[in-house]
Amino acid sequence: MTLRLLLLLGLIVPAVASVPCFAAADRVALVIGNAKYPDADAPLTEPVNDARDLADELKRDGFNVDVLENAGGEAMRHALDRLYGKIKPGTVALVFFSGYGIQSNRQSYLIPVDAQIWQEADVRRDGFSLETVLGEINGRGAGVKIALIDASRRNPYERRFRTASAGLAPVIAPTGTLVMYSAALSAVVSDSGRDHSLFVQELLKEIRVPDLSAEETLNHTRVGVTRASRNEQVPWISFSLAEDFTFVTGPAGNRPAGGAAETNVTPPPAPTPSPTQVVVAPPAPPPAPPMPSPAPSPVQKADTPPPAPAPTATPAPVPPAASNSPSPEPNVAPTSTQVALADDPTVKSLSAKIAANPDDVSALYRRGQVYASKGAYDLAIKDFDDTIRINPKDVEALNNRCWASTVIGELQTALRDCNEALRLRPNFVDALDSRGLLNLKSGANKNAIADFDAALKINPRLTSSLYGRGLARQRSGAAQEGALDIANAKAMDPNVVQEFESYGVR
Structure with a gap:
């Protein structure tokens, strides 16, 4: 019954308002999949495939997408400059990064494949601060800023200096921002060895669902990852949208408007003595089954146990x-x-x-x-x-x-x-x-x-x-x-x- 939420909302809230439609030129994205790090024991198996599949989906949804694979520092710098140059007031700007990330001085850094990291200062020299990237995007006038970061991996550099903390750090982001990490703060997940990550699998399922607000999309992704991993991987989300936004263009449906106040979505709380009565942290919608995904693609065929x-x-x-109440007859002529x-x-x-x-x-x-x-x-x-x-x-x-x-x-x-x-x-x-x-x-x-x-x-x-x-x-x-x-x-x-x-x- 995966379509219930949309139907239910349609029954409850009259469609009296619409969300501005963002044209293709108003949606820009930078998608980076870094897998081949010379300092790692072996290349990562997931980032490149994940970047390609997400880029394809974003293109279908009207984004002007720049895709980088196994990018060094110079290539990432030029790509970010190109992204900044495309932004005008009201633009929707999205950054996706899959690879290694490191937190330093309570900031998260995205690491290029050619980084030379032997001490913590090298992280700030060769890495790209997520807060800085979001600040630059905001300064160019972007209306909606989205960062999807699949970099909560234990990286090969951490053993070189003791001051490093595992995983990623919270982001102090400007208003109008959505940030999602593939795992909880300071938590790490191992590369699965499969062709695609669980995080991107679930993300693609939800992005493809029409008429879901961005908050609902990411919250459903969080629930899907948490369930599929048996609570071993719980993504972290921070919301501060001041306007509603959907990935799939079209009528706004009956979505609730996004709130302007920032809320950090924490992992699902432990069950209370009643195993099914659970308090869910706002701004997540009432619990509902995840929306279904389109026809299976290689992304969706991972063999999770x-x-x-x-x-x-x-x-x-x-x-x-057999039915407890009369059911409507199938329509014969167009209604x-x-x-x-x-x-x-x-x-x-x-x-x-x-x-x-x-x-x-x-x-x-x-x-x-x-x-x-x-x-x-x-x-x-x-x-x-x-x-x-x-x-x-x-x-x-x-x-x-x-x-x-x-x-x-x-x-x-x-x-x-x-x-x-x-x-x-x-x-x-x-x-x-x-x-x-x-x-x-x-x-x-x-x-x-x-x-x-x-x-x-x-x-x-x-x-x-x-x-x-x-x-x-x-x-x-x-x-x-x-x-x-x-x-x-x-x-x-x-x-x-x-x-x-x-x-x-x-």
Whole structure:
């Protein structure tokens, strides 16, 4: 049920305001992937591939991107000068760096591949201070400043001087800035040895989701990395945006406006005695399942170990008419909603790509997401159908088709999709959550509890699974346990009741 957040927001907040649309010329980015450091025992495996994939995505989203690979100090200096020269008042400026970073005197430095570092003073001589870079970008008039830093690695220079601290330092950034590190302050993560980092994998998933504010995008990335790493890697974020911004251009949807006050987002707190009632640090939105990613690409196929066993019970076949409430019939002729969607700028852009290439699986999947988030489930399912036709093993599309089919009451079709998604990716939390809703709607309460239990073991903050389990427990006769689940879910997200009502579940 990974599209719920967009749908829920659409039900609650009327779309009365729009966010300024930043043209391609107003978005500039510098993307650096440094892997071949002569002082390291071996080249890093992740940075170059991560830089290439992120650069491609940013280009699709309207950024003028400069990409550097294995850059020395002179190349980084010239690239930064080019970036500064492109900035004019109101520009969105983004810097991504993957490689080695070092903190010195409570500042974080990005290290070029040809740095000669033997003592701490050399860090300040050869490295590039992130605070200085952000200050220069701000001084040129950039309206939104974004720094995404995947450099929380134990680097080969630290053993040469004892005064160095591990990991990266907090950033004192100007107003209108988003900064995200791939790990917590002063923490380090090892290069995985795979082709792509977990951080960039999750980041790309969220950047590709339309109508998410930048804060939501990065917060969902943080949650995804934290969950996938079993809390061993918790990214650090600092927000101080004074205006709203989305990576994927198009209608603003119903996003909450960004706040001007700076807030450092700390790692998720340890669970309280109630394992599912968790306080999440602001400005993160109420807990929700991560949004789905487009059709799998090499970035998204890393073999991360499943964090928890999936339930062994397989739901019984669902009767065709089984549902707790009437579901809308599929549209036969174009409705006013469909006509309005055809004029949606995001839909128009994606439809143009599909017209040029009917097998553009990324555009098909993204348009399906948009349709589903707007409640046009029949159109969404058609796009997911085409996505799966092109790639039958696309677990994200299978899960989303399962969820959309469940909402409109096509439960037998939904069950096949959810089961197939879980066969291809055991312990896929979003599919467990979707199948839990399916079982809840069909009256298979024990199976619903099993699915929601498995999902909550993976992500205790998954409010939809917590609320759904509460309903299933109450229907199974465990009134007290069900009431506790429901109360905890409502405390975490007061809108969860209306969300489930929109699915025909009360």
